[in-house]
Amino acid sequence: MINTNEIIAAIDIGTTKIVAIAGKVTSNGELQILGLEKTKSTGVVKGVIQNINLTIEAIREVVEKLQKNTNLKIDKAYVGIAGQHIRSLKNRQFKYIQNGSEIITQEDIDTILKENFRIPIQVGEQILHVIPQDYVVDKDKGITNPLGMAGRRLDGNFNIIIGRTASARNIENCVKAVDVEIEELVLEPLASSLAVLTQEEKEAGVVLVDIGGGTTDITLYFDGVLRHTAVIPFGGDVVTKDIKEGCHLLLKQAEALKVQFGEAVEQLADSDKVVNIPQTGGWDPKEIAFKTVAQIIQCRMEEILDRVKYQIDMTPYGDKLGAGIVLTGGGAMLKNLDILTKETLGLDVRIGYPNASSMIKVDEAINLPMYATSIGLLLNGLNKIQHKPSDGVATQTNTKTRKRGLKQFFETLFDN
Template sequence: MENNNIAVGLDIGTTKIVAMIGRRNEYGKLEILGVGKSKSLGVHRGVVNNITQTIQSIQQAVQGAETDSSDYKITEVVVGIAGQHIRSLQHSDYITRANADEVIDEADIDLLINQVYKLVMLPGEEIIHVLPQEYKVDGQAEIKEPIGMYGGRLEANFHVVVGQVSSIRNIGRCVKSSGLDLAGITLEPLASANAVLSQEEKEAGVALIDIGGGTTDLAIFKDGIIRHTAVIPFGGNVITEDIKEGCSIIEKQAELLKIKFGSAWPGENKDNEIVSIPGLRGREPKEITLKNLSKIIHARVVEIVEQAYLEIKNYGHEEQKKKLIAGIVLTGGGSQLNHLKQLVEYITGMDTRIGYPNEHLAGDSDPDMASPLYATAVGLVMNAVENQSKVVVEEEVVESPTETISEAESALEDNEEHTNNSAPIQSEPKKERKSIFEKWADKLKDFLDNAE
């Protein structure tokens, strides 16, 4: 298969690991060429806790995707990062420009963003994203794009996402040991949002709740800008755990019960609806009433939804100006629970829909790909494709065509000390610049190489 802007996303989740190969077709939509899925062993609540098992699972998923795509060879991937160690904060910073008679250019914005990267974090934490929200020039507020304006003082509000160095390194380590290169790292709620939300929703104000196995990710947009991100350290797996404990059955049975008969709304089931579960090794079968089952599920789901709603309130949803008009979008495997939409609307009083990642998929895609299960993976592939189209353009910028991509990249890096970090969601970055992400991934690669 010829490699015309084909890219690969790797979603390392708590329940499953998905490798997805995709490319952009001539209509700008995403065409999925192959998908591999494996059970995720060695990841707990979004954080790698067993390197060997994670490497095996990654290799299994990658092989599956390669076979599915009729043998495209995967060499590099864009990886999603989530986990309970992720936190985000708001920060504002400013620079005073030496010459107020010149217009503001990208170098000024780089300077400002780099200043934020130097923020002192808690020991063992590092900044993953610095996402500018709005700028002020000489006190004039609410400027979306300051480039080309005159002014002496440039300030901005930033959304800063922070994660644990060791967790990020461990993911890098796993990918590298699986024989793959790390093309970039993206915060998973941002990837899911990319795949599931429409531009109108981001403008109107929307909260994306991605209920995974180990974590529930939240991303809030308003006026087209990311305003808040959070990772809540529990997801669908705690529901399964509760069913297992509450009904004294094994995990596999609990998971099946949840998927087949589970409902988030206990009023739905009559008292006489009963499921019989085969006993272990010749023991008597167990009888479980669906009413009890949905009570157990309901209690847990309410807890997850309330946590997410707390984050939405922390963002300030109750203020008129910050109102999320488009309400809530639920995605991820956990969003497929029956009656969940009704429950979320009941608890939060906000409009809710289930988000399917078909917003950007090509029309002839396999319908399974449009399942909320794959939201993050689709978002990561989109991200990877965007990164690749940037690299291709960058290659053209460099004079001698014989240079490899990495040489082209290092040449570009020498050209400019500073970096741009426009959020991958907002605007197309300028062609000759590498996003802070790719630089950051490069730093991580160097670190891993040295650690060998």
């Protein structure tokens, strides 16, 4: 067995697939991926666990395969959390500096951070993270780190991430059932950003659009800081259902048709090509034109992109996105989706592959957008090993039960 002190493992619990991945920290501090296993996810709907038993079985399957193929004992892992229940809101707190010297201390900064946990939220929700956006010292605005500055009043603007308590507990229970301890619960779109986005893109302004099976996650960065997050309740599975209904196919046939022959722009589809669907279970054979499939896909993807645009327009950063849009997730692999996105949003677009970090070498076989979250979870673990905890982020923790929840993940937003 390899020394597990040098091993980082992660589990990505998605709507269409569950992935287990492990990597080893090398002597030069880089991460070497040792193995990746995946299986179909049948107990998760729109990123939220709906069937505990089916999810436990799938997690156990991929963890056991990973252990067998890597000769590792996986007893702890970084685990992703996502779903439509995740939301964010903006808040402002202030404090008068009353320490005699009128010099802002770390205690002053921590005080206004922690005050955000007192704001009222809905029943069954919990504040997961408080992310500082910027500070105001007296009348000086746009300060990123006020520590040591002179002033009589400190104001802070914060982005508060909120999630449903039951969803986090269900993840913890499923992972615990396969004898794996959760090292940390990590918000999945932020894990993806570690694998896909460069620090330069985050500084210039960028929107990461992570198109998963059940949902599409949006994260917007500007000046190196996470400014906005949102979840759209549509992903790749709704496109498959549209093809199923529009072409009168079985669900598995519709998925195969989307993956193998689908594209996002009808005008670019070959008008002369058709795909033959053989007779199955009493169903007559069919011929389906490529253009027909593309038309169905384009209609749904335009709806998703319109919602992405709406989320961007909700922020003051729409005209400041120097790095444009980065598409990742399994849905980003759809042919010509980058072209449709550029036409719809009017911004530069690239496909995000999980090899943006210089701290990890990704083999070609897994350097795919569909594994962005999985690899990002490993990178989050690497950052936890290499970086000291940041005092700039407040997080709720439960020290009695050692359930770490979404634990100080956002230190990576400021340590990169």
